[in-house]
Amino acid sequence: MITGRFFAAGADRRIAITIFILLAVAIIVPLLNLAVSPTSAFYVPSYVVALTGKYLCYALLALALDLVWGYCGILSLGHGAFFALGGYAMGMYLMRQIGSRGVYGNPLLPDFMVFLNYGELPWFWYGFDQFWFAAIMVLAVPGLLAFVFGWFAFRSRVTGVYLSIITQAMTYALLLAFFRNDMGFGGNNGLTDFKDILGYNVQADATRSALFAASAVTLALAVFVTWAIVGSKYGKLLMAVRDAESRTRFLGWRAENVKLFAFTVSAVMAGIAGALYVPQVGIINPGEFEPSNSIEVVVWAAVGGRGTIVGPIIGALVVNAGKSWFTGVLPAFWLFALGGLFVAVTLFLPKGIVGMWDSWRGNARALRAASIAEEDGTDPDVAPPPKIVRSAARTPGDWSASGPEPQPAE
Amino acid sequence: MSKSNTILYLDGVSVSFDGFRAINNLSLVLDKGEMRAIIGPNGAGKTTMMDIVTGKTRPDSGEVYFDGQVDLTKHDEAEIAMMGIGRKFQKPTVFESHTIEDNLMLALKGPRSIFPALFHRRSAAEARRIDDILGIIRLGDKRDELAANLSHGQKQWLEIGMLLAQDPKLLLVDEPVAGMTDAETEETARLLRDIARDHSVIVVEHDMHFVRELGVKVTCLHEGSVLSEGSLDFVSADERVVEVYLGR
Numbered sequence: 001m002i003t004g005r006f007f008a009a010g011a012d013r014r015i016a017i018t019i020f021i022l023l024a025v026a027i028i029v030p031l032l033n034l035a036v037s038p039t040s041a042f043y044v045p046s047y048v049v050a051l052t053g054k055y056l057c058y059a060l061l062a063l064a065l066d067l068v069w070g071y072c073g074i075l076s077l078g079h080g081a082f083f084a085l086g087g088y089a090m091g092m093y094l095m096r097q098i099g100s101r102g103v104y105g106n107p108l109l110p111d112f113m114v115f116l117n118y119g120e121l122p123w124f125w126y127g128f129d130q131f132w133f134a135a136i137m138v139l140a141v142p143g144l145l146a147f148v149f150g151w152f153a154f155r156s157r158v159t160g161v162y163l164s165i166i167t168q169a170m171t172y173a174l175l176l177a178f179f180r181n182d183m184g185f186g187g188n189n190g191l192t193d194f195k196d197i198l199g200y201n202v203q204a205d206a207t208r209s210a211l212f213a214a215s216a217v218t219l220a221l222a223v224f225v226t227w228a229i230v231g232s233k234y235g236k237l238l239m240a241v242r243d244a245e246s247r248t249r250f251l252g253w254r255a256e257n258v259k260l261f262a263f264t265v266s267a268v269m270a271g272i273a274g275a276l277y278v279p280q281v282g283i284i285n286p287g288e289f290e291p292s293n294s295i296e297v298v299v300w301a302a303v304g305g306r307g308t309i310v311g312p313i314i315g316a317l318v319v320n321a322g323k324s325w326f327t328g329v330l331p332a333f334w335l336f337a338l339g340g341l342f343v344a345v346t347l348f349l350p351k352g353i354v355g356m357w358d359s360w361r362g363n364a365r366a367l368r369a370a371s372i373a374e375e376d377g378t379d380p381d382v383a384p385p386p387k388i389v390r391s392a393a394r395t396p397g398d399w400s401a402s403g404p405e406p407q408p409a410e
Numbered sequence: 411m412s413k414s415n416t417i418l419y420l421d422g423v424s425v426s427f428d429g430f431r432a433i434n435n436l437s438l439v440l441d442k443g444e445m446r447a448i449i450g451p452n453g454a455g456k457t458t459m460m461d462i463v464t465g466k467t468r469p470d471s472g473e474v475y476f477d478g479q480v481d482l483t484k485h486d487e488a489e490i491a492m493m494g495i496g497r498k499f500q501k502p503t504v505f506e507s508h509t510i511e512d513n514l515m516l517a518l519k520g521p522r523s524i525f526p527a528l529f530h531r532r533s534a535a536e537a538r539r540i541d542d543i544l545g546i547i548r549l550g551d552k553r554d555e556l557a558a559n560l561s562h563g564q565k566q567w568l569e570i571g572m573l574l575a576q577d578p579k580l581l582l583v584d585e586p587v588a589g590m591t592d593a594e595t596e597e598t599a600r601l602l603r604d605i606a607r608d609h610s611v612i613v614v615e616h617d618m619h620f621v622r623e624l625g626v627k628v629t630c631l632h633e634g635s636v637l638s639e640g641s642l643d644f645v646s647a648d649e650r651v652v653e654v655y656l657g658r
Contacts, residue, residue, distance in 0.1 A: 233530035236512050240505040247503045250464060251576055252491035252522045261524045 015227045018310050019220045026216035030209035046205050050280055053212035055320045057277035060219050062300040062312035064269035067226055069298070070307030071235065072262050073242035075160075077294050078167030079270050081174050082142035084288035086271025088178075089141055091191035091284040092125060093134035094202070098195050111193065112186045122184040131198060138275040139268050146267030147260065154256035154263075159245075168291050175289035190285025197279050208280070215276045219313070222269055226309055229265070238262055299342050305352025314353055413478045417442045417580050417610040423462060423472030424634075432458040433469065434634035440580075445606035447621045448614045449645075450631035451655050456614045457500060459631070460582045464497050465490040477579065492522065496578035500585045500614075502565035506558035510549050510568060513557050514540045517572035539575065546601070547571035562589040570601065580610045587620050599623035618646075618656075630655060 029052070032044040061083050068074040100107040104114040108121055127133040149170060153163060181187035200207045229235050241248050241255045248255050278284045287293075296319075304315020319341070327334050349356045413419045418440040425433045433455045440446055448456055461467035462474060465487045474482040482490060491497075505513050518536055521527075544550040547567040552560070557568060566586055573581050583602065587595040599620055605611060606626075615621055621628060621642060628645045630638045632655070638648040645651055 229528070232528050233515065234524060234527035236505075236508055237516055237527055239507055240516055243505050243507055244503045246466075246487075247499070247505065248516070249487040250491050250497045251517050251572065252488050253516075254488045254522065257524055 014310055015223060018313070019223055022216045022220035022223070026213040026220070029216075030213050033209050034205060046208060049205075049208050049212050051324065053208070053215050053280045054277060055317050056212070056215040056219050057273045057280070058297075058300065058320055059313040059316040060215070060222055060273035060276070061270050061297055062304070062316040063219070063222055063226060063309065064266045064273065065297050065301050066306055066309060066312040067229070067266045067269070068259075068262050069301060070309075070312070071230055071242065072238045072259055074259060074263060075164045075298070076167045076263075076266075077164045077291065077298065078169075078171035079266070079297050080291075080294035081167075081171035081289055082146060082267040082270035083274035083277070083293075084171075084174070084178075084284070084286075085142045085145065086138045086274030087278040087284040087288060088185060088191070088274075089128075089134055089137040089271070090275035090278045091194075092128040092137075092185075093131060094194040094197060094279060095191050096125070096129040097197065098193065101195055102193070110186075110191070112189060112191075113184075116181055116187075118184075124184065135275075138271050142267040142271030142274075143264050146264045150260045150263040154259045157256070168294070171289050171294055172291050175286050175291075178286035178289060186285070188286060190283060190287075191278075192283040192285075194279065194282055202279050202282065211276065211280050215280070218272060218276060222272075223309060223313070226269075229262075230309070234258070234261075296338070299338060299345075301352075303341065303345050303349075303352055305349075305354035305356070308352070308354040308358075311352050311354035318353075413475050415442055416440060416478055417444070417476070418463065418612070419473065419475040419478065420459075420463075421473045423459075423469045423474060425458065425462065425467060425469045431634055433462065436472070436631075436635050438629060438636060440610055440612060443606075443608075443610055445602070445611040445613065445624065445626045447624055447626055447628045447642075448612060448631060449616065449618070449621060449628060449655065450637070453633075454631040455634040456631055457584060458634075460497060460584060460612075460614070463490075463582060464495060488522070491576070491578075494577075494579035495582065496573035496576045496580070497582045498566075498569045498573055498584055498586060500588070502562065502569050504557040504560075504565050504568050504572070507556065509554050509556060510544070510560070511540060511553045513568060514543055514571060514575045517575035519575065519577045543571045543574050546574065546604075563591070563594045566590065566598070567601075570598075570605075574605065578609065581605065581612070583611060583613045585615055586613065587615065587617050592619075595620050596623060618642075 029044055029049060032042055033046060033049050036043045038045075061079065064082075065076060065079050068076055095110040098110065102111040102114075104111055106114050109118055113121070128137070149167075153166060158166065177183055178185055178190075179188050185191070194202050196202065197207065197211075200210075202208075230238070237248065237253060237258055241253075241258050245255050248258070274284075274288070297316075300315040300319050301312040302315070303319055304313065305311030319338070322341075323334060323338070326337055330337075345352065351359065416439050418438070420436055420438045423433055423436045424431065436455065436459065438459075448459075450456055458467060462469050463476075463482060465482060465485055469483060476482050476490075476493060476495065480493060485493070505516065508516070515532065515536070518539060520536075541550075544553055547570060549560075549564065549568060549571070552564075557565065560568060566589075570583070570586065573583075586602065587598050590598065595617065602611060602613060602624060613621075613624065625642075627640065628642045629636055630645050630648070630651050632650075637654065638645045638651050646656060
């Protein structure tokens with residue numbers, strides 16, 4: 001009982017600390033990049049700003065996955081698709097900002113369209129010269145796809161590994177579609193050679209810092225939103241659907257709608273992550289739809305600890321920092337290292353870094369309280385750590401009202 | 411047979427899975443406010459009958475009416491639950507990662523859509539109702555504990571408590587005393603008799619001692635249809651029941 005409350009308090013404090021750190025980073029890193037002289041020891045090089053900004057986008061994607069996988073048990077192996085769609089929406093805006101500065105100097109058509117002999121702008125490119133329109137599409141396209149996809153999948157009660165497989169198929173189908181030149185999204189080259197965002201040069205240090213700050217603030221906001229969702233009655237319902245879906249149905253809840261809402265919110269979050277990612281890396285191509293990308297997101301969440309909000313963020317940062325370092329030292333072995341990491345986490349840290357930390361802290365706390373109580377000569381008023389579940393064959397306790405003698409059943 | 415004044419009316423219901431007739435021309439009528447015990451050997455179709463009533467399984471043929479007028483074959487689980495049929499599973503099914511209190515809160519009668527749940531604040535009336543139920547199922551001192559930490563018997567009680575929170579008209583209770591000590595079994599019988607005062611109840615159970623405690627009309631199912639029906643003494647004296655179920 002007490003342990004439960006401690007955990008609750010601990011988790012809330014952790015959310016607050018995470019949000020604080022993200023907001024602080026959003027201010028400090030750009031300051032250290034822009035206001036400190038490059039010779040100073042405190043100077044943060046521009047490439048580091050861009051790299052960590054990219055990681056923060058990945059962290060937001062991992063957090064989006066955590067909402068559905070950690071809290072609702074939907075193992076989506078296609079979240080990279082929502083990320084990429086958000087990225088494409090932003091990429092289309094950035095393409096149209098190029099204007100007549102492209103290689104072919106066409107004021108209306110992006111370079112790849114001139115190259116592919118497009119006569120006029122395809123209808124779905126209209127409106128993307130306006131930032132507000134692109135911003136709405138960043139939310140709407142992944143959200144709508146997730147809604148339609150989830151509507152059919154959850155209504156047909158596709159669950160477990162089958163759902164994972166069709167999410168994987170979805171991202172693969174989109175990969176193949178976006179590779180086609182006829183799709184009108186630049187084929188396998190994708191969209192690149194961006195110049196401006198909101199009138200500022202995307203290559204400039206100040207713009208990069210602003211994008212970094214935007215990523216950090218958005219992530220902080222997403223942490224807050226996820227925490228609020230998970231802590232509400234709906235969030236409890238979400239976990240209830242994860243643990244005992246049929247029970248929720250027989251209580252009158254529509255489990256498919258519960259899942260659909262979380263899946264759609266998660267897809268929108270992934271789309272935002274993609275939209276922040278594209279101006280920072282300067283390119284979006286169909287490679288972002290690769291099924292392996294989506295699987296990598298699952299690894300981040302698993303390493304950090306799913307169902308913990310903070311865990312997937314830590315996982316995304318740690319694994320990607322590891323990837324950057326490892327691909328520099330031993331580029332050929334990165335995939336082996338990633339696979340090994342996943343196996344090791346599954347075997348030794350089934351709850352991920354944060355989950356492991358929690359149970360370690362819980363045990364330590366229970367032990368400490370027990371030893372203090374022993375010194376005082378009183379009963380330790382501490383519940384056992386929650387991972388220890390009493391066996392089903394119980395001894396009758398104060399709960400049974402009369403006749404404490406266990407007797408064989410008839 | 412008249413449907414009026416019945417809470418549950420099954421007539422000529424059949425369902426088969428891959429050629430196996432799980433329910434075969436089953437007819438069963440439960441009056442309003444009645445409690446009924448259903449016994450029968452494994453595979454007699456007891457759980458399948460509950461699946462049909464709660465909308466999990468569609469019957470191949472036959473009529474299933476709730477409250478004399480609602481055709482249950484036209485509705486799904488969530489709709490049927492909202493009409494007022496609550497179900498306890500054979501294996502106790504509670505939300506293990508939630509506290510006892512949250513388990514009841516999710517079961518509590520009220521709107522079942524997403525957005526109200528997102529902005530839900532617990533009202534005083536709801537808190538009182540949860541306190542009442544915690545008292546009835548005697549888990550008041552464990553309200554903040556995780557359901558996973560409950561014993562098997564306590565989970566059974568929590569699940570019954572969740573049914574009460576749902577405030578159904580008809581409760582289907584599948585094997586409520588499996589894995590309980592005799593003392594707990596007696597308590598459960600007392601609890602169900604209390605509940606039966608203002609609800610209609612169907613209890614499926616193998617424990618004849620418990621069925622005797624309930625002291626209600628008994629239906630014995632065998633191979634998907636009713637084998638015998640009447641008082642426990644009448645049913646247990648029936649030659650065919652002795653043959654297939656009780657044993658000589």
